[in-house]
Amino acid sequence: MNENWTLFMRNLRDFWRAFRRNKLGLLGGFLVLTAIIVAVCAPLLTPYAPTDVIRDANGRGMTFAPPSVHGPLGTDDAGRDIWSQLVYGARISLTVGFLAGFIAMFVGSLLGTLAGYFGGRVDNLLMRITDVLLVIPDLPLMLVLVATLRQMDLHISPLAVLIAVIGLLYWTSTARLIRSQVLTIKERQFVDRARAIGAGHAHIVRKHILPQIMPLIVANTVLVLSIAILVESGLAFLGLGDPTKPSWGTMLNFAFDRSAVANGAWWFYLPPGFAIVWVTLGCVLLGNVLEEMLNPRLTAHHLEGDQNMIAIPKQRVE
Amino acid sequence: MSTQPLLSVRHLTTEFHLADKQVARALEDVSFDVMPGQTIGLVGESGCGKTTTLMSVMRLLPANGRITSGNVYFRGNDLLTLREYEMRLHRWKDMAIIFQGAMNALNPVIKIGDQIREAILLHDLMDHDAADYRVDELLELVGIPRARRGQYPHQYSGGMRQRAMIAMALACSPSLLFADEPTTALDVMIQAQVLELLKEIQKKLGLAIVLVTHDLGVVAEMCDSVVVMYGGKVAEYGSAELVYNQPQHPYTQRLLESFPDLNRSTDPSAGSGQDLATIPGTPPRLNALPPGCRFSPRCYKSVEICTQIAPNLVDMATPGSGARHLAACHLLNGTEIEDL
Amino acid sequence: MSLVTIVVVFVINFTLFRVLPGDPVRAVIGRNVRISVETQQALREQFGLDKPVFPDQLFDTFGQWAQGNLGVSWSLRRPVSEVLMSKLWNTVLLIGLGQILAIILGVFLGLMAGWKRKTPIDVAALTFSLVAWAIPTFWLGIILLAAGSTWFGLPTAGIVNPENTGKPLITILPDLARHLFLPTLTLTILYLGEYMLIMRSSILEVLSEDYILTARAKGMSNWQVLWRHALRNAMLPIVTLIALNLGFTVSGAIYIETVFSYDGLGKLFQTALTKQDYPLLQGAFILLAVSVIIANMVADILYAVLDPRVKET
Numbered sequence: 013m014n015e016n017w018t019l020f021m022r023n024l025r026d027f028w029r030a031f032r033r034n035k036l037g038l039l040g041g042f043l044v045l046t047a048i049i050v051a052v053c054a055p056l057l058t059p060y061a062p063t064d065v066i067r068d069a070n071g072r073g074m075t076f077a078p079p080s081v082h083g084p085l086g087t088d089d090a091g092r093d094i095w096s097q098l099v100y101g102a103r104i105s106l107t108v109g110f111l112a113g114f115i116a117m118f119v120g121s122l123l124g125t126l127a128g129y130f131g132g133r134v135d136n137l138l139m140r141i142t143d144v145l146l147v148i149p150d151l152p153l154m155l156v157l158v159a160t161l162r163q164m165d166l167h168i169s170p171l172a173v174l175i176a177v178i179g180l181l182y183w184t185s186t187a188r189l190i191r192s193q194v195l196t197i198k199e200r201q202f203v204d205r206a207r208a209i210g211a212g213h214a215h216i217v218r219k220h221i222l223p224q225i226m227p228l229i230v231a232n233t234v235l236v237l238s239i240a241i242l243v244e245s246g247l248a249f250l251g252l253g254d255p256t257k258p259s260w261g262t263m264l265n266f267a268f269d270r271s272a273v274a275n276g277a278w279w280f281y282l283p284p285g286f287a288i289v290w291v292t293l294g295c296v297l298l299g300n301v302l303e304e305m306l307n308p309r310l311t312a313h314h315l316e317g318d319q320n321m322i323a324i325p326k327q328r329v330e
Numbered sequence: 331m332s333t334q335p336l337l338s339v340r341h342l343t344t345e346f347h348l349a350d351k352q353v354a355r356a357l358e359d360v361s362f363d364v365m366p367g368q369t370i371g372l373v374g375e376s377g378c379g380k381t382t383t384l385m386s387v388m389r390l391l392p393a394n395g396r397i398t399s400g401n402v403y404f405r406g407n408d409l410l411t412l413r414e415y416e417m418r419l420h421r422w423k424d425m426a427i428i429f430q431g432a433m434n435a436l437n438p439v440i441k442i443g444d445q446i447r448e449a450i451l452l453h454d455l456m457d458h459d460a461a462d463y464r465v466d467e468l469l470e471l472v473g474i475p476r477a478r479r480g481q482y483p484h485q486y487s488g489g490m491r492q493r494a495m496i497a498m499a500l501a502c503s504p505s506l507l508f509a510d511e512p513t514t515a516l517d518v519m520i521q522a523q524v525l526e527l528l529k530e531i532q533k534k535l536g537l538a539i540v541l542v543t544h545d546l547g548v549v550a551e552m553c554d555s556v557v558v559m560y561g562g563k564v565a566e567y568g569s570a571e572l573v574y575n576q577p578q579h580p581y582t583q584r585l586l587e588s589f590p591d592l593n594r595s596t597d598p599s600a601g602s603g604q605d606l607a608t609i610p611g612t613p614p615r616l617n618a619l620p621p622g623c624r625f626s627p628r629c630y631k632s633v634e635i636c637t638q639i640a641p642n643l644v645d646m647a648t649p650g651s652g653a654r655h656l657a658a659c660h661l662l663n664g665t666e667i668e669d670l
Numbered sequence: 671m672s673l674v675t676i677v678v679v680f681v682i683n684f685t686l687f688r689v690l691p692g693d694p695v696r697a698v699i700g701r702n703v704r705i706s707v708e709t710q711q712a713l714r715e716q717f718g719l720d721k722p723v724f725p726d727q728l729f730d731t732f733g734q735w736a737q738g739n740l741g742v743s744w745s746l747r748r749p750v751s752e753v754l755m756s757k758l759w760n761t762v763l764l765i766g767l768g769q770i771l772a773i774i775l776g777v778f779l780g781l782m783a784g785w786k787r788k789t790p791i792d793v794a795a796l797t798f799s800l801v802a803w804a805i806p807t808f809w810l811g812i813i814l815l816a817a818g819s820t821w822f823g824l825p826t827a828g829i830v831n832p833e834n835t836g837k838p839l840i841t842i843l844p845d846l847a848r849h850l851f852l853p854t855l856t857l858t859i860l861y862l863g864e865y866m867l868i869m870r871s872s873i874l875e876v877l878s879e880d881y882i883l884t885a886r887a888k889g890m891s892n893w894q895v896l897w898r899h900a901l902r903n904a905m906l907p908i909v910t911l912i913a914l915n916l917g918f919t920v921s922g923a924i925y926i927e928t929v930f931s932y933d934g935l936g937k938l939f940q941t942a943l944t945k946q947d948y949p950l951l952q953g954a955f956i957l958l959a960v961s962v963i964i965a966n967m968v969a970d971i972l973y974a975v976l977d978p979r980v981k982e983t
Contacts, residue, residue, distance in 0.1 A: 144678050146914075147966060149958045151921030155943055156955060242806055246925060249808050250940065264809060268929065273816045273826075281816070285809035292804035390887055421889035434880035437899050439978055448898070449888050482978045 017223055030305060037301030043294025047287070051102035058096040076277045086279035089270040097263055098283050104259035106291070108175055109241035115179025116240065117233040120186025125225070127187070128194025129217060138191070142184045150181060151246070158252050170254040178243050186232050193225050231302035238295035245288050260284040334406065335363035336506055336538050337387070337425075342400035344379075344386045346616075354616035356382040360400070360564055361643075362557045364506065369532065369539040371553035371570070373546060373585070375613050379562040380542040384508045388427060389417050404506075423453050426499035430511035433491060436483040442494050443469075443479030449501040468497040471534075472527060489520035493527060500531065510542045525552060546589050550574060558582050561614045561624035564643065568655035578646045578657035578664075580629045584609045623660070635660050643667060679959045683952055750953035754935070758957075760829055761927070761934030764850065765919050768857025769912070776862045777908060780869025784904075785896060787874065795870070799863030807922050811856045811929035818852045825849050827931035853930045857922060861915070868911050872904040879903075906977055913969030920958050 031037055050057065077087040085094035127138040154177050161173045168176075197220070206216050247253065248261025255262060263284040267273075272280035344357040357379045364370050372380045385391050387402050389409065402409040404424060409417060429435040437445060443465050450461040466476045472493040483491055492512060499507060509528065513521040529552060532539055541553060549556055549570065556573045558566040558581065566579040577583045588608055611628035614620060620627060626636040644664030647655040656667065746753055783795040818824040825831070830845050876882065877900055885895045920936070927936035935954060942950040 147959070147962055148679060148682075149920045149962055151924055152939060152955055152958050155924075155939070156951065159943055159946075238804070242804070245806050246808065246921075249806070249925070250928065251944075261806075264806075264812070268808075268812060273812060273819075276816075276820070278816065281809075281812050285806060285813070288806055288809065289801070289804045293801060296800060296804055388887060390883060415891070418889045418891065421887055423889065427887050429880060429884065435884045437881040437885075437903070439902055439976075440899075452889055452894075484979050 034301050036297050040294045040297025043290055044298060047291045050099055051106045054099040054103060057099050060093045060096040076275050079279050085283050088280055094279055094283060098287060101258050101260045101263055104257050108171055108244045109237060112175045112178035113237035113240040116182040116236050117186055120183035121190050121229050124187035124190030125194050128191040145184050174244060174247055178240050182236060182239055186236060189232055190225055193228055194221055197221055197224055227306050231299055231306055234295050234299035238292045241292055260288050336366045337364040338403040340401045342386055343398045344382055345396045345398055347394040352617045355562055356616055357562045362567055364538050364540060366538055367536045368554040369541055369552050371549035371556045372542045373549055374559035377613055378559045380559060381510055384510055422449055423502045424504055425506040426504045427508040428495045428499050428512055430514050435495060438483050441480050441482060446498045446501055449498055453502050468500055472497045488516055492524050506538045508540045563624060566657040569653050572655040578662055579659050580631050581625050631661060683956055750949050754953055754957055757935050757938050761923055764853055765923055768854045771858040772861035773865055776865025777869045780866040781873055784870040784873030795866055799867045802860055802863035807860055808925040808929050811926050814852050814856050815929060824852055829933055853926050853932055856926055868907060872907045876900050876904045909972050910969050913965045916962050916965040
């Protein structure tokens, strides 16, 4: 184990201690964790499957039933329990979001490292690509891509299409971040020294660069995750998800298309959105705190001074 | 003394409240006088409180700064008793300040001429046209061609920016100028120019200057009196001649020795010949100050009492000479002073 | 540089839509009509579809696009450019209104939050921005739609009531306002947070600069310093942000126009997608992409004008 990794481990422990003191970060972690737990334990949390229709005493489906003893969040237009849909939907939303986020992180980190490390033409190429991607409006592009891919009869599940499209479009911010960080690290002497000894590129990247950018990657990934989840919900709302495996966004699509608003069925359209905010907020808080801890910025503020400057006990300033 | 001091700082104590509820005593019991038309040098290592002193006098401390005791008399009025809006009237009109590194001290998106004019118009000294004329006058005074008044800070060289700052500082004809390390960020040739300029201006306008620096050479060239600070306290204070030729405080002695061309130590045990002496150790942390004399951990003369009780300033000047030469060291046999 | 981007966008557009399956000829004619092979061939020739895709079709299409000819919509049987233009102003109105309000409020709140750092107003503003960021656009739209229509009787669809279409603007202003209220409110709430955050961090950065201290040393009051020095410098990043935002606002428009059934470009895009009207889709895409590019160019120029340091390079 070379010293960089031991240093990394020690930093990790200090980090955890500092993290515990930050309330917002803990809140974020709590939010994300509960969402994950709910998703994993879905079957344990509800007796119904999301597709079961709840019937009343006469055997008729209880459509648009408000929250009651049968279903804590009421039923949808066909009598299916919303709470069940919500907890099972967690699985879809989180899976798609996480996978897409990880793809984005992976692609971004890889490209960013390559660009930063090798510089020159590779770097230029990457910068051009990110510039172009930045300019193209994201949602229209994604809509078109998803439509294209689905039409191509490639037998890929709609969710996989979503994951791929989101992942392949949101790596740019990670790439830029990692690239600039790698550039800074590269400036430092030990990379040149290692090269002088004859260390190969892979070795240098693995032992010197990776440990230093890892924390940043982690912090950035969490933020990218939040975006991925939001985007997935949006695309699903527009109907591009998998109706047989509804995520929270798909639930909102159902709610909207099936006149939940007109019927006043707030329990249909409020909970899924609330869940999305829950998880997204959690990721953002977590990510912000992580980033703040890795990149603390303490700045002066020249206009804050007046109030308490003179603290001379006897000579009071009226 | 027949003339009243322009600025009279007495027992100034300033604290900073740090992040984890700790308190750093940046200044303690700092006292000195500035006579009209004279230059006083404020010297010491980084972090010894020089800049904090200036900021305290002008009441420009950051949010966590507190002046906890003392008086700052300007022409007899205690500035610390004024309300903020009253203090504003004194700023720039009576006392102005130039910072080190003028690049950041000037607003990058406003023309230099406009920034200078703003200072004039702010204090209602004259109307627009007269102000414009005055800006040209000031630029000429510092040797900047008038044609360049419409340019921006990034178009000036480092030395020019510093001169522009000086021009701006003089806009309201203050009687006191604070210069915080005016030459530190400049290369040697420009340094000389700026210093010459300051001397010239002082002669012309009868300006009093408080020159903060860690460069003893600058002080030797320009200052009438010197305040040597260490760890937030005054270590030695007196006329430049006395302090340089007969330094009393061990710190001052070491400081003078560490400057190769000012090797005037009178202490025979100070070390051999022309070796560049350094002072071992580091300055004290202001939130964890040692009891007793703040210099004692690094002082080669320190004895037991030095680590227990903080020394008071005593006057080492020849009685009846009319001058004052104060130093704070237990090992000195000076006259006790009452009014400082 | 921007030219390169435009070309790249064109290429992407072209390739993308050629990949999409669906026989253009069939779609134009309609599904159930039987046509002879010769007629099909003739039609193909007419549309230039018999020539090789690359380079002939590519450059032909580019030429047409450059001239503003974006083809004919399959579903609407009208030239694409005409369709786009008719819906463009609706979206511009909505987005424009929402953005302007968000900018004004956001910049003001950001200024307050940064100036009075760590006070309750700052904390409240930060919390609001944080939460607003996590709220999906369309969900907020749905909530406001439900609340607005149930509690305030605000309309739920369209730009104006059907009987008012085509009437001069002045007469239908109240109706227009009622229809615009909810979607604009949604947009404003969502974009407010972002502007506030940027302004806040920008102002914080400016207030830590030495020239602010100089300004105070000159004897200015806090207000004067803020107004004369801090604001000017802090507004610069906002200009860039506004331009960049255009790209993302378009996305927001798609959601909002869908939720509020607002007849603008966003809704058009969505319908073109579902109806597989590729010329229309393609045209809309080009329009959106090009407008973002233009907005970025404008932002660059504006920034150069406002920041004297840029002129030097």
